Amino acid sequence: MSGYHHGNLRAALLAAAERSLRQHGVDQLSLRELAREVGVSHAAPRRHFPDRQALLDALAEAGFARLEAELRAALAAAGPQFAPRLHGVAAAYLRFATEDAALLELMFAGKHREGADRLVAAAAAAFGLLNDLIVQGQEEGALAPGDPEQVGIVLLATLHGIATLTNGNLVPPGLAEGLVGRAVDQFIRGPRTD
Missing domain, CATH: 1.10.357.10 (Tetracycline Repressor, domain 2)
Structure with a gap:
């Protein structure tokens, strides 16, 4: 994971969030899980989404x-x-x-x-x-x-x-x-x- 470079992290996180929303609903949506899904550290999404x-x-x-x-x-x-x-x-x-x-x-x-x-x-x-x-x-x-x-x-x-x-x-x-x-x-x- 640490060597992974993501070209457009914001777009990847939004796409993953939309998939998660469809499958599991809004209550299950978490920044940590989305980071894991797109292959970045759990802190990386905070650059685009503070919360x-x-x-x-x-x-x-x-x-x-x-x-x-x-x-x-x-x-x-x-x-x-x-x-x-x-x-x-x-x-x-x-x-x-x-x-x-x-x-x-x-x-x-x-x-x-x-x-x-x-x-x-x-x-x-x-x-x-x-x-x-x-x-x-x-x-x-x-x-x-x-x-x-x-x-x-x-x-x-x-x-x-x-x-x-x-x-x-x-x-x-x-x-x-x-x-x-x-x-x-x-x-x-x-x-x-x-």
């Missing part, structure tokens, strides 16, 4: 950056039309929320701590994409007018609810994607009965 909370915050910030990248990719792949873009973003969010449920929980919990300004900014970047999409839908007449933030919260709550039910094994994973598609269609259609 466990700093590691958790960095992990949550990286999670928001990845969520933003995945939502951007979904928007780009869907083209310019509102409905396909909304379907793409919804599917991307569901994928993230079901594949990385523990990370998403950490992301949401972390941004409410005092002094978590970087997390708040990272969350705003990711969810700003959803807000922009809601504004597009309203400008095109596909969505009813109203406060885009409130409309976006309703959509996010719906998507997150489907993901939570899926993660809790209350919805079979194969059914979740269809439910998201239906939820998006109903969201666009609104409360009409015709």
Whole structure:
């Protein structure tokens, strides 16, 4: 271990932390174990993360950056039309929320701590994409007018609810994607009965 040189220790620790989070949950995450996993001394991680909370915050910030990248990719792949873009973003969010449920929980919990300004900014970047999409839908007449933030919260709550039910094994994973598609269609259609 002492002869091992690590080119990008911070990135390696974050990758190991994300794997550990997926497998064992946040309670089992320890800097000492991560150091052992990446092959450095137990003190080496302290150069990048002075304590466990700093590691958790960095992990949550990286999670928001990845969520933003995945939502951007979904928007780009869907083209310019509102409905396909909304379907793409919804599917991307569901994928993230079901594949990385523990990370998403950490992301949401972390941004409410005092002094978590970087997390708040990272969350705003990711969810700003959803807000922009809601504004597009309203400008095109596909969505009813109203406060885009409130409309976006309703959509996010719906998507997150489907993901939570899926993660809790209350919805079979194969059914979740269809439910998201239906939820998006109903969201666009609104409360009409015709």
